[in-house]
Structure formats: C-alpha cells, structure tokens
C-alpha cells in the first residue's frame with residue numbers, strides 16, 4: 001500500500017509516495033537512478049546493497065549500515081539515508097573523480113578489482129568509523145563480515161583496513177562525526193542532519209494497528225514488520241501491496257531491569273544486545289552487523305525458526321513473553337506466556353491474529369552459569385545446523401536450576417525438559433556430575449527428533465547435539481567435567497545413528 005514518506009537522502013530533503021513495502025534498494029536504483037548501491041543476492045547475504053540509515057537519537061543522529069534489499073521504504077520516514085554517492089567527495093574539474101580516504105585506501109591496496117562489491121565495503125567501513133570511538137583490527141574486520149567479494153581473496157581488503165586504522169590513529173581527538181568529517185570519509189553536510197530532520201516535523205500519521213493499516217472494509221491481512229530481515233527474504237513481492245504495520249513506530253526498542261528481571265523490548269535490534277549479558281559474548285556468531293542492526297529480538301522469536309540463535313538462548317534462560325492483544329473496548333490486554341509454551345509445532349505459535357509480542361523477560365542470570373554453542377557451515381552469516389544453550393544455577397554444592405535448549409533437532413526451538421530435570425539436584429562433584437550428565441545426554445537424544453536436510457543428516461545432528469552440550473559443560477564445570485571426562489562422555493552410541 002502506498003504511503004508518503006519524507007526523509008533526508010544524502011544532502012537533500014526527499015519525499016516519496018510509493019508502496020511502503022518497496023525495498024529501498026529498488027527506490028535507489030529504479031526511482032532515484034542512484035546505481036552505486038548494488039543489487040546482489042537480495043537476501044542480506046552479500047552486502048553489495050549496504051546503505052547508512054541515520055536515526056535521530058537525542059541531539060544526534062546514529063548511523064547504522066543496513067542491507068537496503070531488506071529495508072522497506074516505510075522505514076525511511078524521518079530518517080537519513082546515506083548512499084555511496086553521498087560518500088563521494090565533490091570532484092574537481094578533470095578526468096579523475098576525487099576519492100575519499102576509504103576509497104583511496106582500497107585503490108592503493110588493490111582491494112577493488114571488478115568493483116561490484118566495493119561500494120558495500122566502503123559503506124560498511126564508514127558506518128564502522130562513525131560508530132566507533134576506538135577502532136581496532138578485529139572489530140574493523142568484523143564490520144565487513146557481511147560483505148562478500150568474489151575477486152580479491154580478501155587479503156588486499158585486510159591491508160586497506162590496516163592502512164585506514166593507521167590513518168585513524170593520527171586523527172585529532174573529538175566526537176566521532178567530527179573526526180570522520182575532518183578525515184574526509186563523510187561530507188560536512190552530515191553535521192546538519194540532526195537539525196534538518198528535526199525541521200521536517202512530526203511524521204505523517206501512520207496506522208497504529210493492524211486493522212488501521214488494512215483500511216475500512218479491507219480483506220487483506222495486515223503484516224507486522226519488525227526488522228523485516230525475515231519477511232523481505234521470504235516474500236518481498238507480496239509485501240509491496242500488503243498493508244504493513246511498522247512496529248518501529250511503537251516504543252518497543254528498549255531494554256530495562258525491574259525487580260531482578262531483565263526486559264528486552266521486542267523491537268530491540270540484535271546488535272544492541274552487545275551490552276546485555278549473557279548475549280554479548282555470542283553476538284559475533286549471529287548473522288552479520290548489518291543484519292543485526294535491523295533484525296530484532298522479537299522477530300527472532302516470532303519468526304519461529306527451529307534454529308534461531310537468540311530463541312535458543314532465551315529458552316535456556318527461562319524467558320517469559322509479554323504479549324499485547326488487539327484493543328477491545330479501548331483496552332488492550334497484556335498476557336504473560338513462558339517462551340517454552342509459545343511454540344506449538346513447525347512455525348505454529350500461541351499468538352492470535354493482531355497480537356503483538358511487546359517484550360521478553362528473564363531473571364537476571366547474575367553468577368549463574370550460561371553457555372551457548374553453535375555449529376554451522378560458516379562461522380559468519382549462516383544459521384546453525386545445530387545450536388544449544390545451557391543454563392545452570394548452583395546452590396549449596398548442587399544444581400538448583402538447569403535448563404538445556406537446542407535448535408535444529410526438532411520442528412521448533414526445543415527446551416530439553418527431561419534432560420534439564422534430570423540435572424536438577426545433582427551434586428557438583430567429579431563422580432556425580434559426569435554420571436548424571438551421561439543420563440541427561442541420553443534423555444536429550446530421546447527428546448530430539450532431527451530431520452536430514454541440507455544442513456546435515458539426522459544422525460549427524462544428533463551427534464552434534466551431544467557434542468555441543470558436552471562442550472558447554474566442559475566450559476561451565478571444568479573441574480567436574482575435564483577434557484578426558486568430556487571425551488569419555490562423547491564415547492558410546494548416539495541414539496538413531498552410528499557411534
């Protein structure tokens with residue numbers, strides 16, 4: 001459905017009246033004739049289509065690199081869209097276009113060959129330097145983990161990044177934006193963005209509910225859009241005409257602690273979990289930075305992938321959902337539901353039409369043990385073949401609370417209830433724990449029902465499950481489960497497959 005959106009496009013105020021589900025990639029290439037943003041996979045995998053999306057935050061604008069192939073036009077309202085064209089410095093008269101320091105570094109190090117991927121890398125690195133007060137080689141390389149290059153073999157890209165880090169070290173101290181403007185990697189008009197966005201005034205009123213988006217008498221079912229990273233991979237064409245409700249227009253993107261409970265607003269982008277224990281340690285193995293900047297915690301749960309990484313972590317944490325029903329007589333009721341009861345089968349949920357997940361909450365882990373393991377075909381940018389999380393709270397030398405959760409071993413994310421229960425009350429010593437864990441591993445095998453698919457055979461996944469759970473205990477209880485005990489636990493037959 002069409003909607004008029006107003007936004008900043010590079011240095012200019014812009015307006016578009018187009019379907020709100022149109023991918024920003026198509027707006028740029030087809031409507032605005034800005035072809036520097038490249039069309040590659042259209043699935044968030046290659047990074048060729050990266051743009052910077054700037055969102056007002058207080059007196060500043062926060063820029064995040066995001067995949068424009070998965071970004072719906074409706075999300076541009078009141079925001080700043082910066083494309084590769086906006087990062088080019090103004091050219092002096094003459095045959096050679098001027099290059100900014102990132103572009104120059106790529107040229108000098110031979111980090112661009114056919115050049116198809118290059119705009120995406122430049123945008124990713126610009127976003128990185130804009131958002132990072134103290135860049136370092138590891139996080140700078142992580143910033144381009146969502147960019148694929150078919151030509152260079154990446155060594156030259158690494159050298160270009162090293163050259164940039166050296167230049168960055170020599171910059172005078174100051175706020176990140178000022179340093180980036182002074183360095184020349186962004187243009188001076190970026191300084192004016194906060195005031196120009198403010199001057200645009202409040203957004204055109206958007207439908208606040210699913211029913212409002214469809215319009216009176218409409219029959220099409222409105223679609224709730226969170227980060228759009230699943231929706232726009234699964235069914236991009238149908239979303240152009242569908243009535244969309246953008247959950248970003250609701251205040252659901254915060255995290256807070258109340259009465260010992262940590263709450264994550266459903267619209268919290270995955271990347272913003274970087275400061276929230278225990279997720280920070282595992283963030284880099286989930287998708288890529290640009291996907292994590294858009295994909296939300298709520299989307300990961302409602303998407304109901306049997307291998308959603310945060311879903312598995314939250315199951316092990318014993319999370320509870322806050323679900324808001326559609327307003328009846330002006331009152332919209334909130335119900336709480338344990339996450340383990342949310343999943344009813346493959347992509348089947350306890351969620352009625354019009355209900356919105358508002359938050360997910362769990363008891364602050366404090367000094368409890370938590371560990372997450374994931375095996376996929378690639379470390380970055382791939383969903384798991386099998387993933388598993390273990391939560392252990394110890395008290396008085398015994399396991400007071402245990403939760404084991406696993407993905408990829410059933411049609412839905414699975415809390416291994418019987419295996420978890422078997423561990424409860426177990427004494428923490430080098431005799432009792434291995435014995436009890438062996439029994440729990442057997443129960444975990446019985447509870448799981450993996451299928452053979454492109455991510456591995458059923459017997460391979462069963463084997464993986466055992467390995468991942470043992471690996472978690474090796475990490476959490478190394479005194480009781482040292483390496484040789486762990487190896488012994490892995491010996492012996494695995495249910496449904498070869499030893």
Ligand SMILES: Cc1cc2nc3c(=O)[nH]c(=O)nc-3n(C[C@H](O)[C@H](O)[C@H](O)COP(=O)(O)OP(=O)(O)OC[C@H]3O[C@@H](n4cnc5c(N)ncnc54)[C@H](O)[C@@H]3O)c2cc1C
Nearest residue numbers: 044226227228229230231287296298299300302308309357
């Ligand atoms: C390239 C790529 C790599 C990826 N790698 C990983 C990975 O390594 N690990 C991993 O776990 N996942 C991975 N994913 C999947 C990603 O986690 C999901 O796409 C994401 O979590 C979905 O969140 P979203 O906010 O984008 O949801 P959307 O796509 O906006 O929505 C998904 C579904 O949930 C519904 N919905 C969303 N929020 C709510 C709400 N609050 N209330 C009610 N309904 C709601 C929507 O209507 C829709 O049906 C990857 C995705 C991509 C594109």
Ligand code: FES
Nearest residue numbers: 040041042047069
């Ligand atoms: S086109 Fe490949 S990530 Fe968007």
Ligand code: FES
Nearest residue numbers: 113114149150151
């Ligand atoms: S330079 Fe050709 S794809 Fe990267």
